Amino acid sequence: MKVIDLEKRFELMSWALLSALNVLLLIGFMSSKSEVGNLLFSFLLCTVSLLIALLVFNSKRNLTVCRHGVHYRNIFGQCRHMHARQVQFIHHYSFFGLRLVLIMGEKYICIAPFYSLSDKQQQRLKRYDNDLFDWLKNLQKTNDFC
Numbered sequence: 264m265k266v267i268d269l270e271k272r273f274e275l276m277s278w279a280l281l282s283a284l285n286v287l288l289l290i291g292f293m294s295s296k297s298e299v300g301n302l303l304f305s306f307l308l309c310t311v312s313l314l315i316a317l318l319v320f321n322s323k324r325n326l327t328v329c330r331h332g333v334h335y336r337n338i339f340g341q342c343r344h345m346h347a348r349q350v351q352f353i354h355h356y357s358f359f360g361l362r363l364v365l366i367m368g369e370k371y372i373c374i375a376p377f378y379s380l381s382d383k384q385q386q387r388l389k390r391y392d393n394d395l396f397d398w399l400k401n402l403q404k405t406n407d408f409c
Contacts, residue, residue, distance in 0.1 A: 333366055335373060349371075352366075362376070
């Protein structure tokens with residue numbers, strides 16, 4: 264029984280924006296004639312390329328929060344699971360239009376780029392002080408799964 268099946272938002276737009284920025288930086292690097300310009304463009308180009316690689320590596324296909332915990336599938340098709348008692352917190356972050364959900368467990372960290380929690384889901388998590396197990400137990404009692 265699924266409690267929350269998180270959806271990706273703005274993934275294609277973010278990939279297009281980062282790729283376009285990377286191409287513009289590459290063009291700027293190739294056309295720059297000064298040493299300082301080359302150094303600046305190469306640093307920015309490496310930073311954006313590293314960000315793209317990090318997002319590809321941490322990309323998740325499915326992210327589901329259910330009464331058993333957090334289930335997700337990475338881009339290589341491997342299924343992972345965090346038990347509800349092991350999850351310490353779930354937070355939503357947004358940096359310059361890039362959205363991600365950070366899930367911290369006792370032994371694991373799950374970074375899910377392009378996912379976001381709705382305002383309703385964030386309010387419910389805050390109400391229970393981010394204790395996922397109590398939150399899921401209460402949702403199960405009230406049969407309110409959205």
